[in-house]
Amino acid sequence: MLISIDFESDVPLYTQLKSQIVQGIASGRLKPGEPLPSVRQMAVDLGINMHTVNKTYALLKNEGYTVIHKRRGVMIASLEQMKESGFGTRLEQSLRPLAAEAICKGVGRENFTDLCTRVYRQMKGGKSNA
Amino acid sequence: MHDWMLKLLTFLPSWGVVFLLGLFMPRLVREDILFGVRIPQDRLKSPSAAGLRGLYTRCYLAFSIPVSVFMAWHIFDTENIFWFSLGFFFLLLGQGVLYIWIHKKARRLKESEKWLEGKIQSTVVETSFRKNAGPVSGWWYLIPLVIVFANMAFSIWNYASLGSMLPVHFNAAGEADRWVDKSFLNVFLLCLTQIVLTAMMFFVHWMIGASKQELNPADPEASVARVIRFRRTWSVYLLFLNIFLLLLTSYFHWKALGFIRTSSSLSIGLTTAWMVLLFGSLLYLVFALGQGGSRLRIGSGADTGRVNRDDDRFWKWGMFYYNPDDPAMFVEKRFGIGWTNNFANPKANLMLVFLILAIVALTLIVPK
Numbered sequence: 001m002l003i004s005i006d007f008e009s010d011v012p013l014y015t016q017l018k019s020q021i022v023q024g025i026a027s028g029r030l031k032p033g034e035p036l037p038s039v040r041q042m043a044v045d046l047g048i049n050m051h052t053v054n055k056t057y058a059l060l061k062n063e064g065y066t067v068i069h070k071r072r073g074v075m076i077a078s079l080e081q082m083k084e085s086g087f088g089t090r091l092e093q094s095l096r097p098l099a100a101e102a103i104c105k106g107v108g109r110e111n112f113t114d115l116c117t118r119v120y121r122q123m124k125g126g127k128s129n130a
Numbered sequence: 131m132h133d134w135m136l137k138l139l140t141f142l143p144s145w146g147v148v149f150l151l152g153l154f155m156p157r158l159v160r161e162d163i164l165f166g167v168r169i170p171q172d173r174l175k176s177p178s179a180a181g182l183r184g185l186y187t188r189c190y191l192a193f194s195i196p197v198s199v200f201m202a203w204h205i206f207d208t209e210n211i212f213w214f215s216l217g218f219f220f221l222l223l224g225q226g227v228l229y230i231w232i233h234k235k236a237r238r239l240k241e242s243e244k245w246l247e248g249k250i251q252s253t254v255v256e257t258s259f260r261k262n263a264g265p266v267s268g269w270w271y272l273i274p275l276v277i278v279f280a281n282m283a284f285s286i287w288n289y290a291s292l293g294s295m296l297p298v299h300f301n302a303a304g305e306a307d308r309w310v311d312k313s314f315l316n317v318f319l320l321c322l323t324q325i326v327l328t329a330m331m332f333f334v335h336w337m338i339g340a341s342k343q344e345l346n347p348a349d350p351e352a353s354v355a356r357v358i359r360f361r362r363t364w365s366v367y368l369l370f371l372n373i374f375l376l377l378l379t380s381y382f383h384w385k386a387l388g389f390i391r392t393s394s395s396l397s398i399g400l401t402t403a404w405m406v407l408l409f410g411s412l413l414y415l416v417f418a419l420g421q422g423g424s425r426l427r428i429g430s431g432a433d434t435g436r437v438n439r440d441d442d443r444f445w446k447w448g449m450f451y452y453n454p455d456d457p458a459m460f461v462e463k464r465f466g467i468g469w470t471n472n473f474a475n476p477k478a479n480l481m482l483v484f485l486i487l488a489i490v491a492l493t494l495i496v497p498k
Binding site: 001002003004005006007008024030034035036037040041042043044045046047048049050 | 250251252253254255256257258259260261340342343345347350351354436439441453455456457458459
């Protein structure tokens with residue numbers, strides 16, 4: 001999968017890298033069981049500090065997106081392994097500021113939910129415009 | 131076979147490669163590099179960029195043609211190699227000075243015309259790159275190793291039967307004109323040379339695999355394909371080069387030791403064929419591939435409008451890469467074909483020093 005990192009962005013590099021990989025999994029461009037480059041290799045290719053990549057990989061592992069295989073290194077976890085019962089609460093928390101901003105900016109409820117549906121469908125359909 | 135013909139055969143190809151590479155290098159580099167400066171690829175065809183290329187070509191021809199004539203004159207004129215070498219030195223020096231001058235102009239041009247304004251700068255990587263884009267398997271280097279050790283075993287086997295003097299230099303007629311005492315070092319010097327040569331080739335092979343994947347965000351898919359082809363082709367070429375060179379040097383070694391007796395015309399023929407093959411294939415690959423596969427016709431020529439991260443500040447004169455925050459040991463050259471060090475990486479620098487020491491040590495112990 002192609003990963004694109006924007007160095008001018010306000011979003012930290014490790015967050016960009018993480019969300020790109022998660023989007024890759026959601027859109028099916030990264031398949032379960034597919035290996036990811038080693039921390040070192042990823043840092044070399046991106047030209048960034050290894051600590052940054054380490055941080056991303058630690059987050060991915062803790063949140064169940066990846067598993068460490070003894071011989072093959074970092075791999076995308078199975079979709080079964082990614083499931084998490086308490087995720088609904090976290091999702092709600094992440095949505096709160098977005099909903100608040102939407103209300104302030106005058107985005108209607110219907111518009112808001114339509115947008116959510118569209119983004120969700122696009123992602124599942126293999127399209128993600130990062 | 132006259133001596134000047136032999137000289138011409140030795141020097142013409144190397145002069146040709148240096149001259150042609152210098153002349154055409156601005157057109158062989160990556161599609162988003164202008165004289166070592168990172169630019170949006172659509173600016174490469176702009177009138178101001180074309181103007182710089184024109185200026186480079188005119189200045190290049192203005193100094194390199196007189197220097198080349200001077201060199202040609204001295205190759206026919208005298209037996210002395212000094213003036214020819216001096217010409218070579220000035221040819222390279224002139225290329226360097228001219229390049230740096232134009233590089234600075236390109237930098238100012240990018241600045242004053244605000245080429246990066248409104249462009250999204252990004253770095254793109256392919257996660258499955260190493261799986262597909264590595265060089266050929268390192269196991270292929272068993273072939274050169276077998277040749278080296280066969281050569282060594284053969285020399286050991288026949289050591290006792292050698293005469294007390296060994297020929298080390300042959301004149302144009304193929305008769306030995308310089309001899310050294312038989313010694314263990316002199317007999318096995320070639321084996322040693324071959325080992326160092328193979329080690330160097332394997333190092334470059336490994337370097338190709340270890341170097342940073344550099345993709346063009348303007349058309350990432352096509353860029354992946356180009357870079358893969360570029361790396362594969364050079365690593366296969368390197369392996370063949372290694373094998374051919376070992377076979378050729380083994381032939382001369384065996385001939386010097388008297389294991390095989392062949393006519394001198396065969397030796398000259400082999401050398402000529404080798405020269406033509408080496409420089410011909412080298413030039414062909416350089417022009418067919420370009421740096422990073424930039425000359426390969428792959429993809430639809432799409433342009434997402436995205437540009438590579440502006441990394442000019444890490445490149446001194448667009449020639450030397452120094453970036454302490456980058457864990458990469460090796461990156462693609464900006465104005466040239468091949469790879470170069472990240473000079474902020476001590477490990478990479480150490481390897482370069484070792485490589486240079488190995489070459490120097492080898493030239494010192496070879497009997498003159």
